[in-house]
Amino acid sequence: MSDLYLRACRGLPVPRPPVWLMRQAGRYLPEYREVRSRVDFLTLCSTPELAAQVTVQPVDRLGVDAAILFSDLLVPAPAMGLGLTFDPGPVIDRPVRTVADVRALRVPEVREEIPHLYETIRIVRRELDGRVPLIGFGGAPFTLAAYLVEGHGTRSFETWKRMIYAAPEVARELLDLLARVQERYLVAQVEAGAQAIQVFDTWAGLLPAGDMEEFAVAPARRVIEAVKGTGVPVTYFALDVAHAWEAVATCGADVIGVDWRSTLSGADAALGGRFVLQGNLDPCVLLADPDTVSRRTRSMVEEGRRLKGHVANLGHGILPGTPVECAQAFVDAVKRA
Amino acid sequence: MSDLYLRACRGLPVPRPPVWLMRQAGRYLPEYREVRSRVDFLTLCSTPELAAQVTVQPVDRLGVDAAILFSDLLVPAPAMGLGLTFDPGPVIDRPVRTVADVRALRVPEVREEIPHLYETIRIVRRELDGRVPLIGFGGAPFTLAAYLVEGHGTRSFETWKRMIYAAPEVARELLDLLARVQERYLVAQVEAGAQAIQVFDTWAGLLPAGDMEEFAVAPARRVIEAVKGTGVPVTYFALDVAHAWEAVATCGADVIGVDWRSTLSGADAALGGRFVLQGNLDPCVLLADPDTVSRRTRSMVEEGRRLKGHVANLGHGILPGTPVECAQAFVDAVKRA
Numbered sequence: 001m002s003d004l005y006l007r008a009c010r011g012l013p014v015p016r017p018p019v020w021l022m023r024q025a026g027r028y029l030p031e032y033r034e035v036r037s038r039v040d041f042l043t044l045c046s047t048p049e050l051a052a053q054v055t056v057q058p059v060d061r062l063g064v065d066a067a068i069l070f071s072d073l074l075v076p077a078p079a080m081g082l083g084l085t086f087d088p089g090p091v092i093d094r095p096v097r098t099v100a101d102v103r104a105l106r107v108p109e110v111r112e113e114i115p116h117l118y119e120t121i122r123i124v125r126r127e128l129d130g131r132v133p134l135i136g137f138g139g140a141p142f143t144l145a146a147y148l149v150e151g152h153g154t155r156s157f158e159t160w161k162r163m164i165y166a167a168p169e170v171a172r173e174l175l176d177l178l179a180r181v182q183e184r185y186l187v188a189q190v191e192a193g194a195q196a197i198q199v200f201d202t203w204a205g206l207l208p209a210g211d212m213e214e215f216a217v218a219p220a221r222r223v224i225e226a227v228k229g230t231g232v233p234v235t236y237f238a239l240d241v242a243h244a245w246e247a248v249a250t251c252g253a254d255v256i257g258v259d260w261r262s263t264l265s266g267a268d269a270a271l272g273g274r275f276v277l278q279g280n281l282d283p284c285v286l287l288a289d290p291d292t293v294s295r296r297t298r299s300m301v302e303e304g305r306r307l308k309g310h311v312a313n314l315g316h317g318i319l320p321g322t323p324v325e326c327a328q329a330f331v332d333a334v335k336r337a
Numbered sequence: 338m339s340d341l342y343l344r345a346c347r348g349l350p351v352p353r354p355p356v357w358l359m360r361q362a363g364r365y366l367p368e369y370r371e372v373r374s375r376v377d378f379l380t381l382c383s384t385p386e387l388a389a390q391v392t393v394q395p396v397d398r399l400g401v402d403a404a405i406l407f408s409d410l411l412v413p414a415p416a417m418g419l420g421l422t423f424d425p426g427p428v429i430d431r432p433v434r435t436v437a438d439v440r441a442l443r444v445p446e447v448r449e450e451i452p453h454l455y456e457t458i459r460i461v462r463r464e465l466d467g468r469v470p471l472i473g474f475g476g477a478p479f480t481l482a483a484y485l486v487e488g489h490g491t492r493s494f495e496t497w498k499r500m501i502y503a504a505p506e507v508a509r510e511l512l513d514l515l516a517r518v519q520e521r522y523l524v525a526q527v528e529a530g531a532q533a534i535q536v537f538d539t540w541a542g543l544l545p546a547g548d549m550e551e552f553a554v555a556p557a558r559r560v561i562e563a564v565k566g567t568g569v570p571v572t573y574f575a576l577d578v579a580h581a582w583e584a585v586a587t588c589g590a591d592v593i594g595v596d597w598r599s600t601l602s603g604a605d606a607a608l609g610g611r612f613v614l615q616g617n618l619d620p621c622v623l624l625a626d627p628d629t630v631s632r633r634t635r636s637m638v639e640e641g642r643r644l645k646g647h648v649a650n651l652g653h654g655i656l657p658g659t660p661v662e663c664a665q666a667f668v669d670a671v672k673r674a
Contacts, residue, residue, distance in 0.1 A: 155492070156621070158621055158624060158656060158658070161619070161621035161624070162621055162624040162625060165619075165621060165622050165624070165625040165629055165633075166624070166625035166626055166629060205598065207598075208597050208598055208599075208600075208619050208652075209598060209599060209600045209603060210600060240577065240598075242579040242580035243579035243598040243599040243600075243603065244598070260545050261542065261544075261545055261546060261577075261580040261581070262545075262546060262580040263545075263546045263547060263580075266546060266580065282498070282502075282545050284493070284495055284498035284499055284502060285502050287495060287498070287499040287502070287503070288499060288502040288503035289503055292502055292503060296502075315545075319495060321495070
């Protein structure tokens with residue numbers, strides 16, 4: 001049933017929850033590693049034929065109910081005027097630290113300046129040929145700003161949080177600009193063929209509850225509302241926000257991704273029962289064995305039946321060391337539950 | 338008022354909340370860096386005169402209302418039969434991976450085998466001379482196990498979590514042993530002169546809500562109850578557990594530490610209003626400027642007035658790059674609020 005995922009996102013009746021895995025096009029798959037052994041990460045992202053190939057791999061291998069574009073949250077950075085490399089995580093060559101740095105950033109003409117991304121989407125749609133829908137994605141402004149200010153991933157993003165506390169007006173100007181960039185970037189993904197969008201706010205959970213709405217959820221909501229204007233369903237996934245569900249509930253998305261920490265029912269209660277939820281098996285469970293994966297996945301699906309709607313997924317990206325048979329056990333357990 | 342901290346821990350009336358900072362004996366203090374420039378971290382931990390000196394430094398410098406023993410969570414590891422170095426975080430030479438590894442661990446005679454720790458406590462008590470109480474501390478079994486199994490700090494402690502999911506009986510045996518070690522280790526701290534104990538469960542938040550009680554809180558409760566038997570107040574501090582306050586509420590401690598994510602009032606409501614709470618200013622606020630620190634600290638103290646009791650602190654350890662004047666602004670703002 002090719003529209004299972006899209007129906008579930010809209011809260012429509014479905015015979016079973018759809019299932020996909022965050023980072024399902026990734027290193028745990030031998031066929032991904034084969035492609036990746038020939039090109040570096042950024043080349044893979046920016047070569048439409050290859051990016052399309054790895055996007056489709058988990059659909060063929062695991063039988064997931066949606067494909068997600070192979071890309072990276074930082075892909076728009078070079079078109080904004082920033083140097084980007086991977087080592088292995090993203091590294092920004094001259095991090096954004098001052099109001100002058102913010103004002104030097106450009107809001108790119110995304111179709112002309114990041115053509116490879118939109119070409120990848122067109123190729124994927126052709127290769128999927130209606131089997132499953134394609135999810136496009138991008139970073140929420142808070143999470144993009146975290147990388148742009150810090151220059152690279154860290155445990156606590158102290159430089160970025162210091163900017164929020166010490167120079168909130170600079171932080172707001174950066175978030176405003178990133179919201180404009182991401183509106184364009186994601187709406188153009190839909191226009192190129194993406195049938196749903198997921199907005200990742202990976203680092204939002206670093207904020208205290210009292211700052212969450214202003215600095216993370218409100219900028220994300222601008223992007224989400226722009227994308228919803230195109231008519232496709234939108235998922236907002238913020239990691240580690242159990243202290244701030246009240247703020248997250250204002251994000252405006254159709255679907256809220258829940259990380260592995262919270263129970264689906266606990267998150268649902270805190271969110272007022274108003275959302276389709278996505279998630280949320282601990283990716284570390286897939287490091288165990290297929291029986292353990294099946295047992296815990298069945299229990300997750302059971303809990304999901306009591307929600308407004310449920311998209312089965314992990315509670316964070318699949319880990320590189322995951323045995324493929326455990327990923328398969330996860331998908332199969334959802335389909336049989 | 339030398340017993341301010343102890344009275345607040347017991348929920349007794351106090352004229353203002355006591356204040357101390359997690360990791361207050363640390364690199365942000367020039368006098369600490371001076372001592373540390375002469376010896377490595379493990380030597381500093383294991384040399385009673387030096388450990389006592391840095392324990393007392395923040396009392397003299399900042400005027401905090403409690404001292405906390407300078408030590409490390411992994412200090413008991415060598416006496417259990419494990420090789421321990423710092424690089425700069427703790428590294429265990431042969432990580433605990435199998436049931437045989439668990440059974441090879443010893444429950445040490447702590448007074449004889451870790452004499453430097455107890456000697457440090459005696460020196461600190463003498464030097465403090467009743468000015469402020471001394472807090473002893475140790476790791477909760479879950480968090481110690483995370484280091485022992487993983488061998489070092491990581492972002493997600495995948496090896497340890499895999500053990501919990503794939504071999505829960507081995508994980509339980511390890512946790513049981515660590516609970517016995519920590520009971521001895523912390524009761525002996527009280528007998529040597531520690532006037533309160535804080536149990537750190539830094540990594541408990543990595544567990545899904547459904548596994549929190551069994552694998553983190555229950556083992557911690559054993560240790561906490563043993564320490565409470567000595568008559569001193571006990572604080573349980575688990576980071577990033579907003580998804581599982583219900584489990585945390587069963588920990589048996591007098592005081593629950595709240596990290597910077599949750600609001601004090603939100604945590605209090607979820608914990609049933611039954612605990613004195615400690616916390617919880619974001620340590621990153623202290624990277625800003627004294628005015629910002631004072632403003633946010635006053636607001637924290639205001640929120641604390643509505644609790645059963647409040648021990649003012651940060652929501653995690655003070656960061657090495659914190660300007661001393663910001664640490665001072667934090668302490669002063671609590672005292673003046």
